[in-house]
Every structure is written in C-alpha cells, then in structure tokens.
Amino acid sequence: MRVRTRSPEEILEIYEARIALEATAAAGAAQRRSDFDLVRLARVHKSMIATASSDPAAMAEANRAVHEAIWAASHNGTIVDLLTRLNNHLTRYPQTTLSAPGRWDEAIAEHAEIIDAIGGRDADRAYGLAREHMTKARELRLRIYADTPDA
Template sequence: MRAEIVDGTLTPGASLVEITLAERYGTSRTPVREALRRLQQDGLVERADRGMRVRTRSPEEILEIYEARIALEATAAAGAAQRRSDFDLVRLARAHKAMIATPASDAAAMAEANRALHEAIWSASHNGTIVDLLTRLNNHLTRYPQTTLSAPGRWDEAIAEHAEIIEAIGERDADRAYGLAREHMTKARELRLRIYADDTDT
C-alpha cells in the first residue's frame, strides 16, 4: 500500500476502505487496519469524513515540512561538526563519492544517493531524536515523488554544496555547517514549490 501511495497508483484524496483493500491485497481487515494506522503515523494517509484517504498534497504542506526540515537538517550538520568521529568522516566521504559517481540521468539513483549522504550527516550528529524526526519528515516527502535534483544544474550544485558541508563538519566548524545546510535545504524548498506549481499547471 505504501508503494502504491508513493508511486501514485493510489492517488491523493483516494478513499481507503478496509474491506476493499483487504480484497485487493488478499488479506483480512486486521492487517489492513494496522497498515493504515502506521501510514497515518507516517503522514501518508489521513482521516476523512468516512474512514481514511490518501493524504492530499498542497504548497502549504510543502512549506510546513521544509520549515521543520531546514531547521533540523541545519541542527544535524552543526551537531555533526561538534560530535563527528573519524569513522563518520569516512562514511561521509564514501557517500559523497557515491553521489559523484551517480549519473544525472537516473532520478531514482540520484534521490537514493542524496538520501544516503543526508543520513550519513544525521548519523554523524549522534542525536537520535533528530534522526527520528528527519526520517519521519522524509516519509512525508515520499508523496511528492519528483526529485528536486532533476532540475537543470541542480545535481552538480547539490554535490558542490554537500562537499562544503562535509568540509565544515571535518573542520568542526559548527556555525558554518549550520549555515551551509540551512542554505542547501532552503534551495531544495524553493525547487520543490516550483515543481509542485509546474505539475498543477499542466
């Protein structure tokens, strides 16, 4: 069900009726009910007048998600600069090298490489609460499947921005890491809003 919500098979606003879903997936209503509960926690479905539905998309939600994500990503980068280990730096360098090797023609691979690098930064912060919150926010963004990294020139720009963030973390410059991460995620927000506007205009 999660996969069908993310890939758009179950469209935003679609009604999610337990008995219908149970028949669709060849199971009883109990696991369907549990799945819906977990998907609601992850922000992928919401309560409607009658039962549940796939959560709708909106520019307001994008702004809400990124308002939180910008602050948390910046805090994670600053925390990484303060608490990173040598092993964390190895993981960051490896993740960045994987990004560089990823072809800009493969949107899914770009998104995965980008996520891996961000997760390496979160891990280097050694703050489990921030990791948990950012993971939940990323779950919300899976309902907006188009990656901002596909925008012309953005992939190379993101690679360069990540290099600067990693450099600041390596130098234990928390203020610089915070500012660079904040700027990086602010650009992502503006691109996400532009993509949403373009999609709704077509």
C-alpha cells in the same frame, strides 16, 4: 481516517521543520563527529559524485545517503527519527528536485562544503550551509509542485 492532499502549504510545513532539523544535524555532526563518520561521509559523497545524472531514482538515493550520513554523524537519535519521518512525508511528492537543470552538480558542491565544515568542526558554518542547501531544495520543490499539472 483522513486522506491528506498534496499542497504548497504542506510543502512549506515539511520544509520549515526539515530546514531547521537538517541545519541542527549538520551543526551537531561538526561538534560530535568521529573519524569513522568522516570516512562514511567521504564514501557516500564519492558515491553521489559517481551516480549518473540521467537516473533520477539513483540520484535521489545517493543524495539521501549523504543526508543520512550527516544525520548519523550528529549522534542525535531524536533528530534522525524526526528527519526520517519528514522524509516519509516527502514520498508523496515523488519527483526529485535534483533533476532541475544544474541542481545535481550544485547539490554535490553544497554537500562537499557541508562535509568540509563538519570535518573542520565548524558548527556555525555547517549549520548555515545546510540551512541554505535545504532552503534551495524547498524552493525547487515548490516550483516543481506549481509546474505539475495534476499536483
């Protein structure tokens, strides 16, 4: 048995895979989404908007619900499985990137754009927006790691 230590290299590895998979899930959702998927996406996005930005745990949960609804709309079980496992690796980094100044509102707006692209069946746009969204998350995660004294 080996205990993994937290490191910026691990963050880069996790996000390298996550960025590609999240973008692929968003593109797949744009191609294969159902009307029910759009209803679910609207519902979880509305719930995210209603979440208090003073509660980091609730923010992280609302954000995760949006991402999981996008994954589900991709109708690709392999991607859902891989992204779920990657998210489990991120639990070793408990501080949410959504607490960074301005990030909560920015993430809400980015999700709205991704959902709009999915609704419009624009796979290329959904892919690019999701990739950009997750790249920002990676940069914030690295910044949080660097700013945390006991990381």
